Amino acid sequence: MENKLTAKERRRVVLTSIFCFFIIGVSIVSSVGNIFKIKEKNEEKRTLTAQLEKLEEEQKMLSDDVEKLKNPEYAARYAREKYLYSKNGEKILKID
Numbered sequence: 571m572e573n574k575l576t577a578k579e580r581r582r583v584v585l586t587s588i589f590c591f592f593i594i595g596v597s598i599v600s601s602v603g604n605i606f607k608i609k610e611k612n613e614e615k616r617t618l619t620a621q622l623e624k625l626e627e628e629q630k631m632l633s634d635d636v637e638k639l640k641n642p643e644y645a646a647r648y649a650r651e652k653y654l655y656s657k658n659g660e661k662i663l664k665i666d
Contacts, residue, residue: 575583639645649655656662 639648646655650657654662654664
């Protein structure tokens with residue numbers, strides 16, 4: 571028994587092989603592209619997480635300041651120190 575393929579069968583095998591290699595190549599290229607996108611997104615996530623932590627810390631500090639400023643004595647002292655407000659008869663000397 572001879573195991574020869576006819577021209578039509580050979581052509582079908584070649585075309586099927588080419589199609590399979592094309593599909594495998596497209597899959598590999600797509601996978602590599604997705605891997606790079608995942609790395610980029612992970613880096614972006616790290617950056618945004620660090621930024622979120624800073625903003626949460628800043629929000630906590632601002633919330634503490636709001637609570638402190640509800641006290642009228644603290645608010646008056648803060649305004650005198652920060653914005654150079656004075657009481658009646660009080661003189662301000664600014665030293666740099």
